[in-house]
Amino acid sequence: MLAALSIGLGIAQRTVFALPKETSASVELDTSAKVTVIDGETLNAFPRSQTVAISGARTIFAAYGRTTDVNAWIGDVSRNDITMTEEGKFVSKLTSGSGDDLPSPEGSDLWYLDYTKETALRITINVPEDVSLIIMSDGVAAAPSRVSVTWPLDNSTPWAIPLVVGGAIVLLLGLALLFWAVSHLRSARGPRRKSQKMPKLPRQPRYKPSRVRPKAIEGRPSKKAIEAPRGRRSSRTSMIAVLPVVLVGSLVLGGCSTDFLAANSPQPPPVAVASPEAADAEVTEAPAVTxxxxxxxxxxxxxxxxxxxxxxxxxxxxxxxxxxxxxxxxxxxxxxxxxxxxxxxxxxxxxxxxxxxxxxxxxxxxxxxxxxxxxxxxxxxxxxxxxxxxxxxxxxxxxxxxxxxxxxxxxxxxxxxxxxxxxxxxxxxxxxxxxxxxxxxxxxxxxxxxxxxxxxxxxxxxxxxxxxxxxxxxxxxxxxxxxxxxxxxxxxxxxxxxxxxxxxxxxxxxxxxxxxxxxxxxxxxxxxxxxxxxxxxxxxxxxxxxxxxxxxxxxxxxxxxxxxxxxxxxxxxxxxxxxxxxxxxxx
Known part of the structure; x- marks a missing residue:
């Protein structure tokens, strides 16, 4: 039964209980904004890398760079900002700007990496939260209308193989024990001799107690009578008598020992913890380039x-x-x-x-x-x-x-x-x-x-x-x-x-x-x-x-x-x- 349970649980982890390999979110854009931005927090909604699929424009451009650099490059131009809801869905918000002039984004020194392709683009990136992804067409047409991001999930089952292997070992051990038991039973069924009856022993005379009460018992107990009894029965009796005393003593001491020791033991001095406002740490700006x-x-x-x-x-x-x-x-x-x-x-x-x-x-x-x-x-x-x-x-x-x-x-x-x-x-x-x-x-x-x-x-x-x-x-x-x-x-x-x-x-x-x-x-x-x-x-x-x-x-x-x-x-x-x-x- 243990082997069946272990093997079944190992197989179930790879089949019935297996998690999906990936999750994704997508959005359809219907604005005329020339720029779409996905910030680093949204891209890191799930751990590990991000695979971005973009389509819906003749020319597709995508690049990622430091969020502050991306925002500075866009300036006061209308843009789509893609974020994720608590339910795990993409939503797009249009932020209107007063400007409309944008240079070609291709080859800008601000981007860590940039990509350009016709009709459709699919890239896999792995960016930190202070990096954003900018999506455009050619700087003149509207930004691509379809964007989706896929994240791989960790669906590994590290216990599946150990459970199956362990179950197999237990199964083999059980079979070995079964074969040994069968062999033992077979060897125990051989011919047996009938045991001979032994002669009965003579009966011992019974002891009859005297009806006369000893004098030592009639009066006050003697010195020898109050001595601690000996033997196994006597020790058991003394333990029964001592146990309540020990319990009562431990309860009394346990009820007062914590407060007493806490009140009388030396206490360590309080540790001063500086608040973030009190910290005098120097704030440095980021380097211009990597x-x-x-x-x-x-x-x-x-x-x-x-x-x-x-x-x-x-x-x-x-x-x-x-x-x-x-x-x-x-x-x-x-x-x-x-x-x-x-x-x-x-x-x-x-x-x-x-x-x-x-x-x-x-x-x-x-x-x-x-x-x-x-x-x-x-x-x-x-x-x-x-x-x-x-x-x-x-x-x-x-x-x-x-x-x-x-x-x-x-x-x-x-x-x-x-x-x-x-x-x-x-x-x-x-x-x-x-x-x-x-x-x-x-x-x-x-x-x-x-x-x-x-x-x-x-x-x-x-x-x-x-x-x-x-x-x-x-x-x-x-x-x-x-x-x-x-x-x-x-x-x-x-x-x-x-x-x-x-x-x-x-x-x-x-x-x-x-x-x-x-x-x-x-x-x-x-x-x-x-x-x-x-x-x-x-x-x-x-x-x-x-x-x-x-x-x-x-x-x-x-x-x-x-x-x-x-x-x-x-x-x-x-x-x-x-x-x-x-x-x-x-x-």
């Missing part, structure tokens, strides 16, 4: 800039570049168009991404710093490019403002992980060795004066290859090469790039700045002309000038600036990119 998201963004930027470099297309380049990085590229396109022998700039690599440092920011603009491996030489030495990307608003794409080649052997200080992110500091912060707004011109003074500069001791000279290439010694050498009929003058000015300051773990900062170095060549004798170098000629459109030529070189510089509290800490140039960005004839 690491996989940053990898996809950099890969897109690399592909688009490579296309722009090949076609020398300034409009395409402007979709993913801005600031100093765009200025350098546009000048190179113009020079290459005029002179085919001029080489293109180094491409922005697609990866691998070695370091991702996003800004902690729930609002805009947002900044992301990354280091990408660029190339490997024949000796196996790796070269890296540091990119600084900025997103101006929710509907804009990230654009590279700085693309800086790192110095060989540059050591990046320890920074926060991509999952935590860092802070972007103001340009006039006073917690560093020098304010970031003053950094570019202080370094320019070192390039112009070298050891005579009052800022010379602030910067680390070892490993600074830019100081060797365009420092004071290089400038003097270039001036000496000019003929006596010409004069070369050097100047510096701040570029149009943003100063980007991101904190490091030691309270220092990574600072990217833009410096413009200006070279002016003038003729010092009447009738003399100035020759323009090849690159200046291709950008200027002429090779000779009697008035003089002004050439501007843009420097993208990346520094590590130690905290002001670090004694003897020096500013280190981690990398730079330099190139001609403008040329003009003097008036």
């Amino acid at each position: 690491k996989p998201q940053a990898n996809r963004i950099i890969a897109r930027i690399s592909a688009i800039t490579a296309e722009a470099d090949t076609d020398r297309d300034a409009a395409v380049a402007a979709t993913r570049l801005a600031g100093p990085a765009l200025d350098l590229r546009l000048a190179n396109y113009k020079m290459r168009k005029a002179d085919k022998t001029i080489k293109a700039l180094s491409a922005i690599p697609a990866g691998p991404v070695e370091l991702t440092l996003p800004q902690q920011n729930n609002d805009w603009p947002r900044t992301v710093f990354a280091i990408v491996q660029n190339d490997v030489d024949e000796e196996g030495q790796k070269f890296y490019v540091a990119v600084v990307m900025i997103q101006d608003d929710a509907r804009s794409q990230y654009k590279v403002h700085y693309a800086i080649t790192l110095e060989p052997g540059a050591v990046i200080p320890k920074v926060a992980s991509a999952e935590v992110g860092t802070n972007r500091l103001s340009d006039d912060i006073g917690l560093l060795t020098i304010a970031p707004s003053d950094l570019a011109m202080a370094y320019s003074d070192v390039l112009m004066k070298d050891t005579e500069s009052e800022n010379y001791d602030l910067f680390e000279a070892e490993g600074d290859t830019l100081r060797v290439a365009v420092g004071l010694a290089a400038k003097k050498t270039a001036q000496k090469k000019l003929p006596s009929t010409a004069k070369l003058i050097y100047e510096s000015a701040l570029g149009n790039g943003q100063t980007v300051t991101l904190t490091t773990n030691d309270n220092g900062a990574l600072v990217a700045v833009n410096l413009n170095e200006i070279e002016t060549v003038k003729a010092v004798e009447a009738g003399a002309a100035v020759n323009a170098p090849k690159t200046v000629k291709s950008l200027l459109g002429k090779s000779l000038s009697t008035k003089g030529i002004k050439a501007t070189y843009g420097d993208q510089l990346l520094f590590y600036v130690p905290p002001a509290t670090e004694e003897g800490g020096k500013i280190v140039l981690l990398g730079y990119s330099q190139g001609l960005i403008a040329a003009s004839e003097l008036k």
Whole structure:
């Protein structure tokens, strides 16, 4: 019976008592809203992954991203919000908005992943509660009209097999016992001899008690009479007598012991529990991007800039570049168009991404710093490019403002992980060795004066290859090469790039700045002309000038600036990119 019960229960768990494999909810939309949103709480109504089926439009687009980012991208536009009722059914609520203009959602940098398909789309995702799913068509037509979500259920029966196996073992054991019992009965049925009768024993004389009462019993009990009786009967009797006394004593002590001990034992001091309002925990904002998201963004930027470099297309380049990085590229396109022998700039690599440092920011603009491996030489030495990307608003794409080649052997200080992110500091912060707004011109003074500069001791000279290439010694050498009929003058000015300051773990900062170095060549004798170098000629459109030529070189510089509290800490140039960005004839 036990075996049958166990096996039957195991089979029933896989058949009669089995739960469904999945559950689903669906909704039909009949609005003209262009956007449908399913928030993370609704998507996580059941645990595990979510399979979303969408249909009812010619083109179907779906993406998921951080809920705050999805809402910011949609803005004040009418939308359908899908939620789930307590009965487990989908309902849709139309939220009207004043706007109606939406860009194409495809390829936005805000999405963790996005999908596009014709007629019908089915995707399987697994998102947390702070992530929402956005569903659209092409940004012009109404959103798809049919949406359903399916969740797999845990219908596993871990006890089914143990019950069946255990029942089978019990069955085999029962059969074995049955065979043993049958064998035993058969062996017990053999021939038996009749037992012989034994002679009867003689009868013992009976004891007859005397009718005379002993004297010891008539009077007061003697000393021996009150002694505790002996033997098995006597012990049983004494136990019966003692048991009520023990019970009464235990009841009396049990009724008062708890309160007595509680009143007289030392009590532990009360523990102070801080309320959420009293907690002084620092609330940090979420990082601008995740690491996989940053990898996809950099890969897109690399592909688009490579296309722009090949076609020398300034409009395409402007979709993913801005600031100093765009200025350098546009000048190179113009020079290459005029002179085919001029080489293109180094491409922005697609990866691998070695370091991702996003800004902690729930609002805009947002900044992301990354280091990408660029190339490997024949000796196996790796070269890296540091990119600084900025997103101006929710509907804009990230654009590279700085693309800086790192110095060989540059050591990046320890920074926060991509999952935590860092802070972007103001340009006039006073917690560093020098304010970031003053950094570019202080370094320019070192390039112009070298050891005579009052800022010379602030910067680390070892490993600074830019100081060797365009420092004071290089400038003097270039001036000496000019003929006596010409004069070369050097100047510096701040570029149009943003100063980007991101904190490091030691309270220092990574600072990217833009410096413009200006070279002016003038003729010092009447009738003399100035020759323009090849690159200046291709950008200027002429090779000779009697008035003089002004050439501007843009420097993208990346520094590590130690905290002001670090004694003897020096500013280190981690990398730079330099190139001609403008040329003009003097008036």
